[in-house]
Amino acid sequence: xxxxxxxxxxxxxxxxxxxxxxxxxxxxxxxxxxxxxxxxxxxxxxxxxxxxxxxxxxxxxxxxxxxxxxxxxxxxxxxxxxxxxxxxxxxxxxxxxxxxxxxxxxxxxxxxxxxxxxxxxxxxxxxxxxxxxxxxxxxxxxxxxxxxxxxxxxxxxxxxxxxxxxxxxxxxxxxxxxxxxxxxxxxxxxxxxxxxxxxxxxxxxxxxxxxxxxxxxxxxxxxxxxxxxxxxxxxxxxxxxxxxxxxxxxxxxxxxxxxxxxxxxxxxxxxxxxxxxxxxxxxxxxxxxxxxxxxxxxxxxxxxxxxxxxxxxxxxxxxxxxxxxxxxxxxxxxxxxxxxxxxxxxxxxxxxxxxxxxxxxxxxxxxxxxxxxxxxxxxxxxxxxxxxxxxxxxxxxxxxxxxxxxxxxxxxxxxxxxxxxxxxxxxxxxxxxxxxxxxxxxxxxxxxxxxxxxxxxxxxxxxxxxxxxxxxxxxxxxxxxxxxxxxxxxxxxxxxxxxxxxxxxxxxxxxxxxxxxxxxxxxxxxxxxxxxxxxxxxxxxxxxxxxxxxxxxxxxxxxxx
Amino acid sequence: xxxxxxxxxxxxxxxxxxxxxxxxxxxxxxxxxxxxxxxxxxxxxxxxxxxxxxxxxxxxxxxxxxxxxxxxxxxxxxxxxxxxxxxxxxxxxxxxxxxxxxxxxxxxxxxxxxxxxxxxxxxxxxxxxxxxxxxxxxxxxxxxxxxxxxx
Numbered sequence: 188x189x190x191x192x193x194x195x196x197x198x199x200x201x202x203x204x205x206x207x208x209x210x211x212x213x214x215x216x217x218x219x220x221x222x223x224x225x226x227x228x229x230x231x232x233x234x235x236x237x238x239x240x241x242x243x244x245x246x247x248x249x250x251x252x253x254x255x256x257x258x259x260x261x262x263x264x265x266x267x268x269x270x271x272x273x274x275x276x277x278x279x280x281x282x283x284x285x286x287x288x289x290x291x292x293x294x295x296x297x298x299x300x301x302x303x304x305x306x307x308x309x310x311x312x313x314x315x316x317x318x319x320x321x322x323x324x325x326x327x328x329x330x331x332x333x334x335x336x337x338x339x340x341x342x343x344x345x346x347x348x349x350x351x352x353x354x355x356x357x358x359x360x361x362x363x364x365x366x367x368x369x370x371x372x373x374x375x376x377x378x379x380x381x382x383x384x385x386x387x388x389x390x391x392x393x394x395x396x397x398x399x400x401x402x403x404x405x406x407x408x409x410x411x412x413x414x415x416x417x418x419x420x421x422x423x424x425x426x427x428x429x430x431x432x433x434x435x436x437x438x439x440x441x442x443x444x445x446x447x448x449x450x451x452x453x454x455x456x457x458x459x460x461x462x463x464x465x466x467x468x469x470x471x472x473x474x475x476x477x478x479x480x481x482x483x484x485x486x487x488x489x490x491x492x493x494x495x496x497x498x499x500x501x502x503x504x505x506x507x508x509x510x511x512x513x514x515x516x517x518x519x520x521x522x523x524x525x526x527x528x529x530x531x532x533x534x535x536x537x538x539x540x541x542x543x544x545x546x547x548x549x550x551x552x553x554x555x556x557x558x559x560x561x562x563x564x565x566x567x568x569x570x571x572x573x574x575x576x577x578x579x580x581x582x583x584x585x586x587x588x589x590x591x592x593x594x595x596x597x598x599x600x601x602x603x604x605x606x607x608x609x610x611x612x613x614x615x616x617x618x619x620x621x622x623x624x625x626x627x628x629x630x631x632x633x634x635x636x637x638x639x640x641x642x643x644x645x646x647x648x649x650x651x652x653x654x655x656x657x658x659x660x661x662x663x664x665x666x667x668x669x670x671x672x673x674x675x676x677x678x679x680x681x682x683x684x685x686x687x688x689x690x691x692x693x694x695x696x697x698x699x700x701x702x703x704x705x706x707x708x709x710x711x712x713x714x715x716x717x718x719x720x721x722x723x724x725x726x727x728x729x730x731x732x733x734x735x736x737x738x739x740x741x742x743x744x745x746x747x748x
Numbered sequence: 749x750x751x752x753x754x755x756x757x758x759x760x761x762x763x764x765x766x767x768x769x770x771x772x773x774x775x776x777x778x779x780x781x782x783x784x785x786x787x788x789x790x791x792x793x794x795x796x797x798x799x800x801x802x803x804x805x806x807x808x809x810x811x812x813x814x815x816x817x818x819x820x821x822x823x824x825x826x827x828x829x830x831x832x833x834x835x836x837x838x839x840x841x842x843x844x845x846x847x848x849x850x851x852x853x854x855x856x857x858x859x860x861x862x863x864x865x866x867x868x869x870x871x872x873x874x875x876x877x878x879x880x881x882x883x884x885x886x887x888x889x890x891x892x893x894x895x896x897x898x899x
Contacts, residue, residue, distance in 0.1 A: 424810040
């Protein structure tokens with residue numbers, strides 16, 4: 188498979204040098220744009236996939252998870268592999284560029300050598316190069332959504348900055364999730380300005396159960412009739428505030444997917460692509476149950492896989508997050524069937540890929556109203572700050588510490604989002620860093636009392652959204668992060684029985700079911716939640732402490748893996 | 749039930765199915781046993797065969813207070829062979845009985861749409877009775893969640 192070979196090439200170059208003794212320049216010299224773009228094209232159609240950019244216009248540090256557990260049939264299967272298991276599965280040498288892009292292994296050290304990854308200007312360079320090589324008439328660029336949210340700029344402009352820049356990439360279609368957290372009116376307004384369709388076959392109005400968006404679009408690419416079906420995040424009104432989109436109803440709607448596949452096949456589609464924000468495990472199940480899907484471009488769960496996962500005849504692609512990658516899938520489609528394919532997950536090493544000038548200018552323009560604020564240093568960190576992973580990340584521990592102190596709480600609940608970039612140790616923390624971990628439209632930090640019983644109920648509820656053995660009942664975030672609270676979780680147990688040994692960390696005492704605790708938290712889905720925005724409290728906390736250090740979290744014990 | 753939308757009422761009316769709602773506010777604690785009793789009463793104690801039934805329900809409810817439900821039974825709906833009644837039971841509700849739909853060959857198809865209220869995560873069980881004395885059943889788990897924290 189080309190992917191593995193190419194990654195090995197990239198990897199071997201750096202791995203052979205022994206990174207402990209090599210500086211950044213040497214590592215970069217071995218990583219070239221030509222090498223990253225190299226691809227032996229095949230067939231008549233090329234799909235380019237970007238997804239879950241989360242408002243990141245410029246290159247980022249983003250540490251992939253070191254814990255990403257699968258349950259049920261997904262246990263131990265990609266994407267539920269991390270660290271050395273991941274490297275072994277895909278034949279990636281330790282300390283290679285690919286190891287840095289795809290795992291958390293030695294992240295800090297490798298980040299210093301390989302630098303940041305991503306940036307829409309680098310993505311533009313890659314996309315333009317592929318279109319030039321293949322001819323635009325053979326290429327479809329598809330955006331899986333979670334594009335308009337996740338940074339200070341996107342939050343301040345309510346998605347405007349992202350739409351302005353992504354438009355320049357000229358995608359052929361997109362679908363969405365966090366887009367909906369700007370509310371119905373804003374979503375419609377921005378869609379009107381896209382210049383390409385927003386597809387979602389699984390969204391209906393609550394009153395009449397009629398489709399809200401175009402369900403699919405047919406394209407003629409390389410002489411092949413291609414149908415692209417859109418699938419928005421099925422649980423948007425459950426995982427995010429329903430009151431922001433009261434008239435729209437979502438769901439996996441497997442029967443509707445099946446019916447749409449049948450319809451487009453009947454209308455002559457030779458290649459059927461699902462542009463999905465279901466999450467990887469949901470799509471794996473869907474692929475096994477709905478015949479006729481040739482390709483699923485997965486999203487939502489932020490998995491970056493260097494190889495295609497095949498389920499029956501369906502090819503599943505996982506293109507990562509935060510703008511780190513562009514996926515390229517070449518397909519040879521003949522007689523309504525995929526005869527051959529070749530795939531590459533292209534990591535956008537920022538130092539190796541020349542930024543596209545037009546996009547770079549657009550990004551500067553989009554960021555200019557906030558440039559000074561974004562760069563403002565609020566303090567420093569001695570520890571690596573990251574979020575991604577099933578349980579508490581260091582950035583979340585920092586947020587929890589901030590809310591414990593700033594809201595004088597005993598316990599903090601902080602959402603297990605999968606978006607949020609990383610900050611290297613012994614670096615400044617900027618306003619941009621804080622907002623990359625917090626920027627959203629319902630940031631109020633509440634303060635209330637909850638009984639021990641209620642706390643356990645919440646933990647059980649959230650854990651079941653992550654560890655229910657049936658993917659159709661999962662929502663795809665990570666576990667809610669807890670401050671001041673320790674626990675043991677058995678991920679294999681049924682709902683209601685996963686949690687034990689709940690402990691109030693400050694006193695060291697067990698959480699009592701009937702006792703009331705003062706709880707602070709953010710990202711409540713309830714309308715009318717009162718409190719200051721989370722970024723304000725995090726900034727205050729960092730400023731007050733000047734330099735923060737986050738000790739390793741030992742309060743969560745995981746069993747049943 | 750005030751949760752019936754105009755379209756639902758129209759659909760039910762046009763389909764020629766008569767609808768009897770038996771779900772009501774009730775303080776009793778939920779028990780699958782009550783659901784079993786409702787089903788036994790409907791089937792006369794006979795075992796229903798799995799299949800023929802399509803239940804359109806979300807896997808996770810967006811709002812437990814009003815969950816859209818469409819149920820249909822694969823049937824020729826002729827004078828000789830048609831669905832006469834469909835029972836819908838929510839096994840975790842304080843009072844599990846949700847609705848019974850009645851059909852005739854003139855209904856055209858054995859399909860009904862309504863909205864139901866679910867107190868908690870539970871199974872929705874559907875049982876259909878046909879004119880030639882057959883019983884079919886199907887069920888679907890609907891999760892009612894606190895929400896939040898996704899992404």
